[in-house]
Amino acid sequence: MKCDQCDKEATVHEVTIVNGVALERHLCEGCAQAQGLATGPGPTGTIPLEEFLKQFVMPAASAPPPEPEEPEEPAMPPPPTITPPVIKAGPAVVVGVGVPAVVIAPSAPTGGAPTGGGPIGACPSCGMTFEEFRQKGVLGCAHCYAAMEAQLGPLIERAHEGATHHVGKVPRRLLKGETTAAAERAARLLGTMKDHQERIRLLRKQLAEAVGAEQYERAAAIRDELRRFGELPGPTAGKN
Amino acid sequence: MPWLAGTGVDADVVMSSRVRLARNLVVPGRGGEGLKFPARSSREERAEVLALVKARILEALAGQVTWVDLHQAKVTDRHLLVERHLISKQHARGRAGEVIPESATPAAMAAALHGDSAGRSELDPRGVAFSVPDERLSIMVNEEDHLRIQHVDPGLSLAEAWREADRVDDLLEDALDFAYAPRFGYLTACPTNCGSGLRMSVMLHLPGLKLTGDIDKVKRAATDMNLAVRGFYGEGSDAIGDFYQLSNQTTLGKPERVILHELAQEILPQVIEYERLARRTLMAKRRSALEDQVFRALGTLTHARLISTEEAMGALSLVRLGVMLDLVRLRGREEDHRLVNHLMLLVQPAHLQRIAQRELDQDQRRTVRAEMIRTRLGK
Numbered sequence: 090m091k092c093d094q095c096d097k098e099a100t101v102h103e104v105t106i107v108n109g110v111a112l113e114r115h116l117c118e119g120c121a122q123a124q125g126l127a128t129g130p131g132p133t134g135t136i137p138l139e140e141f142l143k144q145f146v147m148p149a150a151s152a153p154p155p156e157p158e159e160p161e162e163p164a165m166p167p168p169p170t171i172t173p174p175v176i177k178a179g180p181a182v183v184v185g186v187g188v189p190a191v192v193i194a195p196s197a198p199t200g201g202a203p204t205g206g207g208p209i210g211a212c213p214s215c216g217m218t219f220e221e222f223r224q225k226g227v228l229g230c231a232h233c234y235a236a237m238e239a240q241l242g243p244l245i246e247r248a249h250e251g252a253t254h255h256v257g258k259v260p261r262r263l264l265k266g267e268t269t270a271a272a273e274r275a276a277r278l279l280g281t282m283k284d285h286q287e288r289i290r291l292l293r294k295q296l297a298e299a300v301g302a303e304q305y306e307r308a309a310a311i312r313d314e315l316r317r318f319g320e321l322p323g324p325t326a327g328k329n
Numbered sequence: 330m331p332w333l334a335g336t337g338v339d340a341d342v343v344m345s346s347r348v349r350l351a352r353n354l355v356v357p358g359r360g361g362e363g364l365k366f367p368a369r370s371s372r373e374e375r376a377e378v379l380a381l382v383k384a385r386i387l388e389a390l391a392g393q394v395t396w397v398d399l400h401q402a403k404v405t406d407r408h409l410l411v412e413r414h415l416i417s418k419q420h421a422r423g424r425a426g427e428v429i430p431e432s433a434t435p436a437a438m439a440a441a442l443h444g445d446s447a448g449r450s451e452l453d454p455r456g457v458a459f460s461v462p463d464e465r466l467s468i469m470v471n472e473e474d475h476l477r478i479q480h481v482d483p484g485l486s487l488a489e490a491w492r493e494a495d496r497v498d499d500l501l502e503d504a505l506d507f508a509y510a511p512r513f514g515y516l517t518a519c520p521t522n523c524g525s526g527l528r529m530s531v532m533l534h535l536p537g538l539k540l541t542g543d544i545d546k547v548k549r550a551a552t553d554m555n556l557a558v559r560g561f562y563g564e565g566s567d568a569i570g571d572f573y574q575l576s577n578q579t580t581l582g583k584p585e586r587v588i589l590h591e592l593a594q595e596i597l598p599q600v601i602e603y604e605r606l607a608r609r610t611l612m613a614k615r616r617s618a619l620e621d622q623v624f625r626a627l628g629t630l631t632h633a634r635l636i637s638t639e640e641a642m643g644a645l646s647l648v649r650l651g652v653m654l655d656l657v658r659l660r661g662r663e664e665d666h667r668l669v670n671h672l673m674l675l676v677q678p679a680h681l682q683r684i685a686q687r688e689l690d691q692d693q694r695r696t697v698r699a700e701m702i703r704t705r706l707g708k
Contacts, residue, residue, distance in 0.1 A: 215365050227473065229369035231353060231508035231516040234523070238512075241520060245513070245581065248521045250555060252582020255514030255524040260507055261499045284511040291582070307590050314584040 092117035212236040256288050256295075256314070289318060330413060330464050332532070333674065335666040337484015341653050342601045344532040344572070344670075345481050347414075348490040350498050351517045351526035352476040353508040354378065366518040367455075367471045368424070375471050376454040382470045385504040386458045390497075394458040394466065399423070405688070408679035411562065414481065415459050415467045418562055423453035466497060473518050474526075476501070485601075487529050487593045491585065514581060524581030529592050532561075533600065536571040536650040537607030540619065547603060548573075554596060555579055561642075570642035570673060575600065612654060623651035630702050635695040641676040641702065645669055659706070672705060 092099040092115060099115035211218045217229035219240045228234070234241060246253055292315050299308035332345040354364050367375055383396060399407055399420065407421040455471035469477040478501070480494040508516040514524040522528070538544040548558045559574040560566035575597070577588050611619045626647035629636070636644075651657035652665045659665050674680055676698055682689050685697050 215369055217369065225368070227368050227518040228366060228520065230365045231355060231510070234510060234513050234516055234520075245520050245523065249524065249579045249581040252524070252579065254512050255581055257514065257525045257527075257584040258495075260502050260509055292584070295583075295587070304595075306594060307587065310586045310590045311584065314586060 090115055092120055094120045254284070254287050254291055256291050289315070292318065330674070331481045331483045333667065333670050334483065335663070335670050337482070337486055339485040339601055340483065342533055342535070342604045343485040343597075344534055345414075345483055346485055346487045346490050346531050347479060347481045347529070348487065348494040349528045349530075350476075350478045350494050351474040351515065351522045351528075352478065352498070352501075352505075353516060353518070354382070354475045355506045355508045364475070367473065367475065368518060372452070372454060378475055379454045379456055379470055382476060382505065383456060383458075385501065386468060386470075389500045389504050390458065390460075393460055394468070395461050396456060396458045398454075398456050400452060400454050400456075405679050405682060409683060410457065410459075412674065412677040412679050413464060414562075415464060416457050416469055417472060417564070418566070419564075420455060420457065420469050420472045423455060466493065468497070468501075474522075476505075485531065485593065485597065487531070487589055491527075491529065491589055495585075521578070522580050525583075525585050525588065527580055527585055527588060528576050529588060530557075530559075530574050530576030531592075531597060533573050533575060533604070534571060534646070534649065535573055535604050536646050537604050537611060539571050540611055540622070541607045543603070543607060547600065551575055551596075551600070556592075556596065569639055570646040572646075608650070608654060619654075620651075620656055623647050623656050627651070627657060627706075631706050632703070633699045636676075636699045636702065637695055638676055638678065638698070641698060642673060645673050645676070649673075668705065672702060675701065675705075 090099050091097070095117060097117035097119070099117055101116045101118065101121040212229055212233045213236060214232035215229035217233055219237050222228055222233070222237070228237075242253070292311055296308055296311045296315065299305075299311060337343065337345075353366060356364055364370070364378060365374060367378075370378070379398075386394065387396060397406075397410070399410075399416070400423065407416070410416045411418055411421045453471070455469075457470065458468045460466035465481050467479045467481075469479070478494050478497050480490045480497070482490045482493075510516060513520075515526040517523045517526050535544060535547070538547055551558050555578050557574075557576045557578050559576070560568040561570060561572045561574075563574060575592075577592055579588070583591075626644035629644050630641070630648065648657060649666070649669045652662065652669060655662070657665065659668070675684060678694060681694055681698055681701065684701060689697055
């Protein structure tokens with residue numbers, strides 16, 4: 090993906106949620122620095138995922154998260170409410186509510202995989218590495234998907250006829266309840282606006298293909314799925 | 330058991346349909362942190378998961394299911410459950426490669442590997458809940474994933490099986506927190522299951538295609554269409570009795586109802602028709618050879634003094650074909666169909682020993698099996 094400001098490849102991705110509105114920015118290294126965005130500590134340019142998680146998995150209404158180790162963050166207004174951030178299954182994105190979160194990871198899937206206390210690419214939660222996974226054939230925990238996304242992505246695509254994104258059932262308890270907790274959980278599990286749009290885009294594509302191939306019953310099944318998607322709450326990041 | 334009666338849509342070819350959902354738990358209230366999957370966790374952690382899930386299942390499905398702690402069950406009881414397709418072979422066995430502490434006594438070590446003198450293995454906390462008396466629903470806990478919800482129905486009935494599995498999934502999801510992320514959907518131990526976590530499969534009886542020599546072509550075509558072809562007991566088993574399980578491989582990137590549509594509406598009708606065509610061809614062009622095969626099989630079953638499981642299944646498969654094609658008539662078509670299906674279950678080792686009410690070694694089983702078949706088929 091290209092930098093918002095110039096034509097170079099974007100390697101710094103920032104998503105800020107302030108009062109329920111999501112703002113996304115994608116910048117290359119140069120533009121990010123020019124704008125005073127921290128580009129992260131460490132030789133790989135990543136902050137260990139576990140550090141971020143520790144910051145945000147906290148009781149409500151406690152202090153704002155501690156500063157990251159690197160350059161200054163702009164002064165932040167007190168967050169309106171403190172809620173757990175949206176954590177995408179990805180190496181890059183951790184989002185703070187009301188805090189201009191600094192999200193640092195190279196988007197290029199080079200050998201240096203994301204994050205982890207321990208060897209590069211080890212899952213911060215269970216310690217499994219990609220090599221270990223290749224040997225054993227099974228992952229260690231749910232977090233492995235995020236920790237090894239760069240390497241798992243292509244493998245999963247190959248295993249599932251080129252699929253890149255889940256478009257089916259969403260846990261039902263997301264769809265009911267108006268409590269803040271339920272909405273927060275929905276936000277976390279449904280992902281950002283991009284995920285939502287990607288899901289819809291994929292389904293529409295499948296629908297067009299089915300119609301083109303005159304497979305009308307199949308098309309009807311996909312259309313039903315699309316309709317159901319329209320009924321899902323959009324991510325807290327915004328409306329559908 | 331769902332498929333014993335031989336009822337259901339397309340029951341001449343399709344014995345049963347099965348839908349399975351794989352689910353794992355997250356730590357409740359901890360912002361999406363996942364518990365380790367069974368293979369990675371310690372025995373204590375697995376015991377905790379087992380206790381939690383067992384309690385929730387029994388609350389949510391009170392009165393509908395019975396629970397079995399497999400690590401405390403006898404080996405033969407576990408095999409009985411495998412033979413009834415309620416648990417996988419892997420689940421009966423438990424986790425191989427358990428770390429046995431150096432301080433373990435020889436007796437403990439032997440127990441770990443083979444089960445103790447009562448045939449019990451104390452290792453690997455795991456269990457299963459299944460519905461009684463119909464045995465259509467089964468929920469394995471601590472197999473490859475924390476939960477595997479399965480529903481089986483007779484004949485070609487994937488839509489019904491999916492509806493039921495989906496309903497149980499919703500019920501349990503109210504009580505437990507499932508690992509799920511926007512991109513990869515339901516998170517499973519093996520990435521080949523992520524997304525919907527859904528495997529839909531049918532048990533097909535394909536003796537016609539075997540006899541015409543076309544079965545390999547069908548297996549290849551199925552693999553080309555991205556379907557898994559497995560034997561009678563699923564992964565890693567042989568196609569005894571001319572039974573083949575056909576299932577989807579792809580679980581990510583398609584909505585569940587499209588996976589269902591592809592299998593039930595697009596692919597299976599063709600395979601079923603292909604088998605029926607093979608049977609019609611055999612009747613039209615090779616009838617005497619076909620009858621010869623069928624009646625030799627019946628002869629073996631009614632007269633042999635020693636017979637292995639494999640040989641019995643092969644013979645029963647041919648007799649079943651004979652019943653379907655009205656070549657064989659013992660008591661009546663429906664009754665014959667039920668009888669043959671039932672025998673296919675009773676010749677299995679654990680069932681045989683249950684009927685004989687004692688443990689039998691392999692030689693004894695061959696004798697007892699032959700006797701049991703002669704008695705039940707006998708005129």
